[in-house]
Every structure is written in structure tokens, then in C-alpha cells.
Amino acid sequence: MKKIAIWMMAPLLALVLGTATAAPQNDLALGSGDVVKISVYNNPDLSLETRVSANGAITFPLIGQVSVAGLSSAAAEKKIAAALVSGNFVKNPQVNVLVTSLQSQQVSVLGQVLRPGRFPLDGSRNLLDVLALAGGVAAEGGDQVTILRTADGKTTKQVVDLTDVIRSGDQPANLDLNGNDVVYIERAPRFYIYGEVQRPGIFRIERSMTVLQALAAGGGLTPRGTERGLRIKRRDATGKIEIIEAKYDDLVRADDVLYVRESLF
Incomplete structure (x- = not known):
């Protein structure tokens, strides 16, 4: 196929x-550079939009620095709410953390x-x-x-x-x-074809591409071209160029140079 x-x-x-x-989005872990918008229900003075610092923390009113790196939004909400309760600042706080810019x-x-x-x-x-x-x-x-x-x-x-x-x-x-x-x-890997073909140039190598298919990609032979003596110039593992007498069912490799000779008759 x-x-x-x-x-x-x-x-x-x-x-x-x-x-x-x-x-x-609320399942993703927060990280440095993320911008979050935090609100506490019925406490507008605690609303805040801030960026997570390089050390993975934010500074929140009343409770100070809170480490949120690696936490989901839901986990960060619980952590801030727990700090507000433990500090006797807000009873039963309903905290909402919304990520407005996800940079991490x-x-x-x-x-x-x-x-x-x-x-x-x-x-x-x-x-x-x-x-x-x-x-x-x-x-x-x-x-x-x-x-x-x-x-x-x-x-x-x-x-x-x-x-x-x-x-x-x-x-x-x-x-x-x-x-x-x-x-x-x-x-994509490419090969080169020149000589007596209709469209010499550079072409993409399709999977398991043969020399015959490469000739078809080049538009086929010109009236002066010959199928005999097809040659491939290919670099070996050391970078040295070797010349190979090509057969139709040979596979084309990346950066191969296929040369089609002119018929002598």
C-alpha cells in the first residue's frame, strides 16, 4: 500500500x-512562572492575582508565603484554606484558585x-x-x-x-x-537524481523506496537515457564516496545520488 x-x-x-x-487544567501541577488568580468567598480583601516565584511559592495576605509548586489547583486551594483556618483568620474559607497563565x-x-x-x-x-x-x-x-x-x-x-x-x-x-x-x-531523508531523467533534482525518500521508484519520481528517462549502467554515489560509514552499480530493486538510502547515463546508441 x-x-x-x-x-x-x-x-x-x-x-x-x-x-x-x-x-x-485544575489537574495540572503548578510551577514557577504560572500566574494564578485566588479568591476567598465573602472576603474580597483576600482576592489576589500573582505569579508563582522561582522557588515555587506565592505570598498570600495574612498567611504569607505558601509553597504551591507541584500542587494541583485543588490541592493549592486546600492548603491555603487550611492556613487561613489554622491562623484563625477565616472560618470555613471557600478558596478558589484559577490558573490564568500556564507557563511551567x-x-x-x-x-x-x-x-x-x-x-x-x-x-x-x-x-x-x-x-x-x-x-x-x-x-x-x-x-x-x-x-x-x-x-x-x-x-x-x-x-x-x-x-x-x-x-x-x-x-x-x-x-x-x-x-x-x-x-x-x-x-525527511532525501535523494538526488541527475543525468538523463525528465526532472533531475532532490526528492523525498518514501518508505522502502527502490531505484525504480526513484526513477519514476524523476519523471522517468529522457529519450537519450539508458537503463543500463545506473549508478549510485553513496557515502560509507567513514564518509568516503563509493560508486555502486544500481539495480531496480535496490533500496534508496538518505543522501544517495543517482546518476542516469546517456545511451551510446
């Missing part, structure tokens, strides 16, 4: 995984996407959702996505094949993204 280019699939990303669920829980999407940048995870927490926010994979983008994440001072790398995910319709749980993850879409 002919492969469908990933960039054409981008508008279908959300449809493919219809069971994917967005995380409610963002993911960076870079490389071959239509709108690279940083995106909040307040409404989307999995890979395909975030790629959709970035406009989908661009035409030059490849099938593989690299996810970089840092935890406890250690950076790990995960490579995901988008074609396999979309074809299976099953997104594993480990594709859920966390704050400060980096998603990178590499450029």
Missing part, C-alpha cells in the same frame, strides 16, 4: 485518536512543523494533540519524531514513528507529554 505523507495526515491527527482525552507546563515543538514554538499543556497532553497545535508536520517533515525530556537532571530521548502510530490508531501511554518536553521533527 502506498504510504500517505504525514503532512497530509496532520488535519486528521485529532480524529485518528478520538479516545484521547485532554487533561483538565509547556512543551517546545521544533523542526519541520508549520508553526514551531512553545505550547501549553492545559488542553492537550499527548504527542498528536501537540503536533496538531503546531499546525501538523510540514511537507518536508519526516516520519520520525524525537522527544527529549529531562527528569532529575537526566535527559532521555525517545524516537517515535508517526506512520506506525497513525496506522495502528493506538497511541501508547508513554507518548503523553510533560512540561518542558521538547518535540523535534526532522527533515
Whole structure:
């Protein structure tokens, strides 16, 4: 079956995984840089809009500094309410914490996407959702996505094949993204073709692409071209260029240069 280019699939990303669920904003952990709006029912003097400091705390009237980093909005509400009660400031306080700007829980999407940048995870927490926010994979983008994440001072790398995910319709749980993850879409591998072909130039390598398919991508041979003596210039592991006598069913590799000779007769 002919492969469908990933960039054409981008508008279908959300449809493919219809069971994917967005995380409610109040379930996300607060962190440095987040802006929160806090109110206490029937106590307008305690209303406050503030930013979580670098050390993960806010300063609240009457009770002073409160550490909220790592807490959900609901947990932060309970912690502030408990401090108001223990200090005999308010009896049975009804505290509401609303996140107005989520800065700590963002993911960076870079490389071959239509709108690279940083995106909040307040409404989307999995890979395909975030790629959709970035406009989908661009035409030059490849099938593989690299996810970089840092935890406890250690950076790990995960490579995901988008074609396999979309074809299976099953997104594993480990594709859920966390704050400060980096998603990178590499450029699709390409090959070069020149000589006696109709459209010499640079072309995308489709999955399991053969020399015959590469010739078709170049528009086929010119009237002066010959199928005999097809050659591929390819760099080996040491970077040295080797010349290979190509056959139709040979697979094309990234950065191959395919040369079509002119017929002598």
C-alpha cells in the first residue's frame, strides 16, 4: 500500500485518536512562572492575582508565603484554606484558585512543523494533540519524531514513528507529554537524481523506496537515457564516496545520488 505523507495526515491527527482525552487544567501541577488568580468567598480583601516565584511559592495576605509548586489547583486551594483556618483568620474559607497563565507546563515543538514554538499543556497532553497545535508536520517533515525530556537532571530521548502510530490508531501511554518536553521533527531523508531523467533534482525518500521508484519520481528517462549502467554515489560509514552499480530493486538510502547515463546508441 502506498504510504500517505504525514503532512497530509496532520488535519486528521485529532480524529485518528478520538479516545484521547485532554487533561483538565485544575489537574495540572503548578510551577514557577504560572500566574494564578485566588479568591476567598465573602472576603474580597483576600482576592489576589500573582505569579508563582522561582522557588515555587506565592505570598498570600495574612498567611504569607505558601509553597504551591507541584500542587494541583485543588490541592493549592486546600492548603491555603487550611492556613487561613489554622491562623484563625477565616472560618470555613471557600478558596478558589484559577490558573490564568500556564507557563511551567509547556512543551517546545521544533523542526519541520508549520508553526514551531512553545505550547501549553492545559488542553492537550499527548504527542498528536501537540503536533496538531503546531499546525501538523510540514511537507518536508519526516516520519520520525524525537522527544527529549529531562527528569532529575537526566535527559532521555525517545524516537517515535508517526506512520506506525497513525496506522495502528493506538497511541501508547508513554507518548503523553510533560512540561518542558521538547518535540523535534526532522527533515525527511532525501535523494538526488541527475543525468538523463525528465526532472533531475532532490526528492523525498518514501518508505522502502527502490531505484525504480526513484526513477519514476524523476519523471522517468529522457529519450537519450539508458537503463543500463545506473549508478549510485553513496557515502560509507567513514564518509568516503563509493560508486555502486544500481539495480531496480535496490533500496534508496538518505543522501544517495543517482546518476542516469546517456545511451551510446
